[in-house]
Amino acid sequence: MDKTININLGGILFQIDEEAFRKLRDYLQSINNRFGNSQGGNETIEDIELRIAEIFQSQKGLAGVITIENVAAMISIIGKPEDFDHGEPETAAPEYQSQKKRMYRNPDDSIISGVCGGIGAYLDNDPVLFRILFIISAMFGVGIFIYIALWIALPVARTDAQKRAMYGESYHTSINQNRQFNSNQLTGSSQYNTGYKSESGIGNAINEIFRAIGRVFYIILRILLIMIGVVLVLTGFLSILCFVMVVVFKFPGVYSIESSGINLINFTDFLNYLVSPSAVPWITFLTSIVLILPMIAIIYWGVKMIFWFSARDGVVSLVAFVVWVMAISALTVIGLNEGVSFAHSAKTSAEIVLPATPDTLYIVTDNKIADLKYEKDFVLPHKEYSVYINDDKKELYIRSYLAVDRADNKSTTIEARKYASGRTETEALKRTEGLLFNYGIKGDTLHLDEYFTSPAGRKWSADNVGINLYIPTGTVLKFENNPRILLHSSFRNESNEYLESSWESGNSLWVMTNSGLEQVPEKSSKFK
Amino acid sequence: MDLENNKAQMRKGILEYCILSVLSRNSCYASDIIKELKEAEVIVVEGTLYPLLTRQKNAGLLSYRWEESLQGPPRKYYELTEEGRKYLAELDKSWQELVESVNLIRTR
Numbered sequence: 175m176d177k178t179i180n181i182n183l184g185g186i187l188f189q190i191d192e193e194a195f196r197k198l199r200d201y202l203q204s205i206n207n208r209f210g211n212s213q214g215g216n217e218t219i220e221d222i223e224l225r226i227a228e229i230f231q232s233q234k235g236l237a238g239v240i241t242i243e244n245v246a247a248m249i250s251i252i253g254k255p256e257d258f259d260h261g262e263p264e265t266a267a268p269e270y271q272s273q274k275k276r277m278y279r280n281p282d283d284s285i286i287s288g289v290c291g292g293i294g295a296y297l298d299n300d301p302v303l304f305r306i307l308f309i310i311s312a313m314f315g316v317g318i319f320i321y322i323a324l325w326i327a328l329p330v331a332r333t334d335a336q337k338r339a340m341y342g343e344s345y346h347t348s349i350n351q352n353r354q355f356n357s358n359q360l361t362g363s364s365q366y367n368t369g370y371k372s373e374s375g376i377g378n379a380i381n382e383i384f385r386a387i388g389r390v391f392y393i394i395l396r397i398l399l400i401m402i403g404v405v406l407v408l409t410g411f412l413s414i415l416c417f418v419m420v421v422v423f424k425f426p427g428v429y430s431i432e433s434s435g436i437n438l439i440n441f442t443d444f445l446n447y448l449v450s451p452s453a454v455p456w457i458t459f460l461t462s463i464v465l466i467l468p469m470i471a472i473i474y475w476g477v478k479m480i481f482w483f484s485a486r487d488g489v490v491s492l493v494a495f496v497v498w499v500m501a502i503s504a505l506t507v508i509g510l511n512e513g514v515s516f517a518h519s520a521k522t523s524a525e526i527v528l529p530a531t532p533d534t535l536y537i538v539t540d541n542k543i544a545d546l547k548y549e550k551d552f553v554l555p556h557k558e559y560s561v562y563i564n565d566d567k568k569e570l571y572i573r574s575y576l577a578v579d580r581a582d583n584k585s586t587t588i589e590a591r592k593y594a595s596g597r598t599e600t601e602a603l604k605r606t607e608g609l610l611f612n613y614g615i616k617g618d619t620l621h622l623d624e625y626f627t628s629p630a631g632r633k634w635s636a637d638n639v640g641i642n643l644y645i646p647t648g649t650v651l652k653f654e655n656n657p658r659i660l661l662h663s664s665f666r667n668e669s670n671e672y673l674e675s676s677w678e679s680g681n682s683l684w685v686m687t688n689s690g691l692e693q694v695p696e697k698s699s700k701f702k
Numbered sequence: 703m704d705l706e707n708n709k710a711q712m713r714k715g716i717l718e719y720c721i722l723s724v725l726s727r728n729s730c731y732a733s734d735i736i737k738e739l740k741e742a743e744v745i746v747v748e749g750t751l752y753p754l755l756t757r758q759k760n761a762g763l764l765s766y767r768w769e770e771s772l773q774g775p776p777r778k779y780y781e782l783t784e785e786g787r788k789y790l791a792e793l794d795k796s797w798q799e800l801v802e803s804v805n806l807i808r809t810r
Contacts, residue, residue: 184775185775186774186775205749209753212753213757213760214753214756214757214759214760215753215756217756217759218752218753218755218756221732221752221755221756221778222749222752224775224776224777224778225732225733225748225752227774227775228733228771228774228775228777231773231774232773232774250747251747251748252747252748252749253746253747253748253749253750254747254749255749257746257747257749257750258747258749258750258753
């Protein structure tokens with residue numbers, strides 16, 4: 175009995191003679207059979223393995239070979255599984271089959287994930303065969319999927335008992351070789367023993383090649399991950415920077431007032447007029463959480479990818495995620511609640527039919543946007559809808575419109591419309607009445623304001639006010655004092671379709687034709 | 703009737719109660735628990751204890767922490783959770799009742 179075997183029990187290396195090893199193996203196998211299939215069984219097995227290691231160490235210290243006497247003494251202390259009898263209902267029928275093999279992933283003989291190593295151990299064959307098979311089948315595409323499926327499906331053989339179940343009969347020959355590896359070395363570098371009985375010289379060489387390929391594969395993967403990580407970290411930081419710039423410092427770089435698109439800079443200020451004041455701090459706070467949490471998460475993932483560490487971040491991530499979901503839910507609830515105040519819309523209109531239809535209708539704006547005193551403005555896309563905020567007076571000024579369409583009859587009609595929304599139709603209707611807008615007709619001149627006023631302290635309620643002007647064909651519109659009013663009209667395009675269109679009218683002449691409103695060229699004297 | 707079997711059955715019934723009782727005094731390493739139970743002749747072999755500890759831990763009655771050992775592998779130190787204390791209090795009560803019932807029958 176001069177042959178000794180190195181084993182690892184509870185993280186400690188022991189030398190054990192072959193006879194003692196067999197006895198120990200059978201004992202561990204019997205414990206594995208007893209607990210392996212029961213709930214929490216693996217933990218019990220690990221506890222017992224730790225205890226065995228402790229007993230061996232108290233008997234031998236760190237040096238010295240474990241003998242069969244040591245194993246027998248240990249078994250008498252811990253007891254045989256049949257002596258454990260602790261009154262629990264049997265969770266599994268006792269298995270008398272001494273070597274029940276199971277397929278695992280083998281962390282001690284792995285290149286990518288240990289799938290081939292595990293198959294090799296299970297089928298008692300050299301893993302190199304399966305590696306070659308997988309590479310060939312991967313060329314046809316199928317192998318990759320089978321490999322990934324096995325990667326997911328097969329558990330890693332972590333405990334000694336699982337490793338015994340993985341190797342089965344050949345455990346005692348492979349244990350010596352594999353026990354000495356550090357199974358955590360993902361790079362696959364490991365000293366290699368020639369003790370593996372089924373491994374031929376050629377197989378060994380090919381395995382070495384695979385190990386090298388695995389290393390290269392791993393390094394490429396790491397570089398890719400680091401690059402992705404750097405991108406993620408940069409993205410996260412830039413997003414936070416943008417967020418802070420826009421929201422806190424109102425940095426107007428990208429979103430200039432002139433650019434089309436929603437003017438975001440003043441969004442937070444406009445919020446005061448968009449929702450009820452009590453909701454504003456909440457919305458700001460919750461929105462910040464909703465936006466910043468993912469950015470932090472992105473940075474963290476990036477850092478994790480770059481430095482490839484594993485941290486116990488499960489609880490923190492879960493808490494962060496829950497907070498995020500809660501913030502989104504709260505925001506949704508607030509949003510819905512606020513949205514209800516826009517649920518109903520109402521319109522009031524007043525109509526004036528001109529007694530005589532003038533050939534030329536003059537349009538003059540009295541109160542001009544250019545003269546407005548306001549701190550901030552908020553422009554919806556394409557300037558069709560602009561809101562000017564006066565924080566001192568708590569007033570909102572909104573650009574009014576002028577819509578010109580062809581009258582069906584010969585008379586000229588001026589219809590002033592006011593739109594607003596509210597929780598109920600009555601509320602909406604009441605709101606339309608509060609909107610201040612001056613207009614009037616004096617002879618053949620239509621006077622109107624370039625904007626209407628939403629009274630002090632009132633929140634915005636999708637208000638819109640303007641004049642719908644119906645003029646017969648041939649009527650000329652003359653804008654007198656260069657008004658910056660929004661002019662809507664429908665006109666007929668080349669394919670004979672009516673289209674809605676909007677212009678900012680300048681100091682110009684327009685004429686109503688059968689196909690809609692048309693601008694008269696500046697130089698034409700015909701209508702002047 | 704098998705006397706040994708009958709004795710074993712009796713011990714089995716109170717084993718979990720004994721483990722919780724030992725742990726109620728202070729947190730223990732598995733070997734400490736084993737020592738006490740062996741002295742009291744409640745268990746014969748150590749292996750009996752491990753599955754029970756795992757089961758009680760999974761039931762939320764116990765928790766453990768790892769402590770490095772000067773020699774040998776790190777050790778699990780078990781202690782009672784709040785739930786474990788409540789559970790033990792219930793068992794204390796029912797043990798008291800059991801003793802009283804048995805005494806009542808024996809002394810009649």
